[in-house]
Each structure stands twice: as structure tokens, then as C-alpha cells.
Amino acid sequence: MDLGSRDELLGRLAEAVGSVAVAHPTRVAVDGPPAAGKTTLADELAVILRAQGRDVIRATIDDFLFPRVRRYARGEYSAEGCYYDTHDYDALNRVLLDPLGPGGDRHFQDAVYDRTADAVLSPPIRTAPANAVLLFDGVFLMRPELIERWDLRILVSTALEKTVDRAVVRERRVSSRAEVERRWRERYIPSQRLYFATARPADHADIIVHNDDPEQPAWETS
Secondary structure, three states: OEEOOHHHHHHHHHHHHHOOOOOOOEEEEEEOOOOOOHHHHHHHHHHHHHHOOOOEEEEEHHHOEOOHHHHOOOOOOOHHHHHHOOEOHHHHHHHHHOOOOOOOOOEEOOOOEEOOOOEEOOOOOEEOOOOOEEEEEEOOOOOOOOHHHOOEEEEEEOOHHHHHHHHHHHOOOOOOHHHHHHHHHHHHHHHHHHHHHHOOHHHHOOEEEEOOOOOOOEEEEO
16 A cells, blocks of 8 residues: 555556546546545546646536436435445446447537436537547446446545544535434445445445545555
8 A cells, every 4th residue: 555645646546547447538536435435536637637638527426426316215314224225236237337438439518417406418529539538537437337337446535534523614605514424323424334335336446545534545456
């Protein structure tokens, strides 16, 4: 396991992306629990890759949700509902991951759902250069429905208890501490435990980033 600064980690990740040799856009998964630091890491990595001249597509699992009525059919705090009923993997593969993959035409959409409006989206179809990089962050990205679609798999690992504290800080403007803690302890954390037990993402990750201290991260490669 390597331990270093944030800049060293980002440099290592950029090298890993650059080392992927495929004839289509490089599809990078940035997986991990809610509030682990996935989005921040992907955003920072995007800056570095763009500075290196790569065309970067930034997308997130939050734009591939099912409508709210389906997501919460088992109850707002159901861990099983979180794991089984939340994300539209068929749409994700159809409009983004497969078009950017082997044999794809590189015509893609980066979203199918507007969470704020709880409405279906159909953004304009774009065309990716063959050497583009898709940086895709989200939970449950190494499930069987997705695992073969990635060219590089990064798992951001953080103690689940630490994600509760981060979430309270992150969501303090919109939710009370009690609301956040209930959502995490009843829905999000149990769903992550279900995911780790069934999909075993750590076994599939090319790089695991230990992000308990974002300024002094550790990482290991498979």
C-alpha cells in the first residue's frame, strides 16, 4: 500500500488512466459509498486529464435513477430498495457505456433523469473522440450489470461510520442531523454492506483509494 499526498494520488490515477490501451474511449468507474469522496476525486482527476489534453466526459450515477415512486416502493429507508430499485442500469449501458465501448458508435447521452424535477431527461446526443475519457462516479458501479463495461475500476474506500459525519456536514443546509443519520444508518450503510457481500467490489477494483484522510490518502493496486 502506498501513502502520499493528494497530488501524488491524483498523479498516480492519471498515469493509470493514460496506461489503458483501448481503441475506444476509456471508461473509468469511480465507485464507493455515499460521502466517500468519489465526486471530488473524479472532478480533480478530470482537471488533470484535461490539462494533459484529454477530452473528458464527466457523468454520475445520480443522473441514471429510476423515478422516485419506483426508488422508494419498498419504503424511504429500505436498504434493499436502495440496492435493487434505485438505478437504471439498462439505460446507463444503452446510452452511455455501450456506445463508448468496443464496437460502439461513440454517440452518447450522459443522463436520463433529472432528480430535482423527478422527470425523465433526453439530453442532446454527443459524439466522443476515440481517445476520450469517461469519468463516471457513483455507488454500486461494480455490480454484475456493469462490471464488464469498465476499462479502469477505482474504488474509493472510507470507513462507513466516517461517511455519516461527512454527510451531516454536506447536507446540513437541507436536512437535520437526525434525518441524515437515519437515512445513512437505515438505508445507505446497510445497502453498502449488501453490495460488498454480494458483488465484492474490492475484488474487482484495479485501484483502491483509502480516503479516510483525503489530504493523506493511501492506495493499492491489484
